[in-house]
Amino acid sequence: MAVTYTRPPAPAREGGALKPLGRGAALLLLVAGALLTVLPFYFMFVFATHSRSEIFNLPPPAWFGDHTPQNYDSLLGRTPFWRNLWNSLYLAVMATGTTLFFCSLAGYAFAMYNFRFRDGLFNVVLATLLIPNALNIVPFALIMQAFGWIDTPRALWVPGMAGAFGIFLMRQYIGSAIPRELVEAARIDGCSEFTIYRRIIVPLCGPAMATLGLVTFIASWNNFLGPLIIFRSAQTFTAPLALRSLQGLVNTDWGALMLGVGLTVLPLLVVFALASRQLIAGLTAGATKG
Secondary structure, eight states: OOOOOOOOOOOOOTTGGGHHHHHHHHHHHHHHHHHHHHHHHHHHHHHTTSOHHHHTSSSOOOSOOSOHHHHHHHHHHHSOHHHHHHHHHHHHHHHHHHHHHHHHHHHHHHHHOOOTTHHHHHHHHHHGGGSOGGGGHHHHHHHHHHHTOTTOTHHHHSTTTTOHHHHHHHHHHHHHHSOHHHHHHHHHTTOOHHHHIIIIIHHHTHHHHHHHHHHHHHHHHHOOHHHHHHOOSGGGOOHHHHHHHTOOSSOOOHHHHHHHHHHHHHHHHHHHHHHHHHHHHHHHHTSSOO
């Protein structure tokens, strides 16, 4: 007599029915967070097309208006906006270029060279990150005045050419992503140190340099405290400082101000949208050492 064996049904996994609900809740939460992030930018561009009286209506306008030409004329009548925007671009480009060069050189030295007091010096560099920016205001102003750099752009990009964050980022990335044997082989082949840096280190540090460049560009573009300390005339103002000068205690043309803010923020939105994935990849690439 044959005996048949019937396999009992597998027990239902706990929470299996809740998985679609959980995914839906997570998706809803992400959509809500995205809307909360996008709405301020949307209303900024909407208010840039309305007059001051229309902006303060209840409820405020939710769609674009036809007051943009008047806001544009008011913006240019109160400040040399395009000159100020050029000043911001110049400072951001100079700060980004010099930071990439000097921080990558320092990161290469800390990662690939064995010299006396290397670790101690690197710890000193990292310790500067613990100093609050507020403590640097008075010494920074006094030093720039002693150099005669007040109201000159170089005061805002020369002191930060080798920042601690950039050195740390480049050192971590080079130490984890570039084999030391590759550098040693290049030295055996007769390459000079700068040739190794130019032909090996720089090409292989693309993600880290892109990340550092993007972070430096955005920080320099949005810098407000530095220009406030250094610059004295409206012709040398950066865009954030020029926009702040439009605000009065009582009478502020909010339409012109929102138009200026929109024109200032728009390049950063485009750059960040194009490079956000590269930014995240570069920040996480050197987190672990293989």
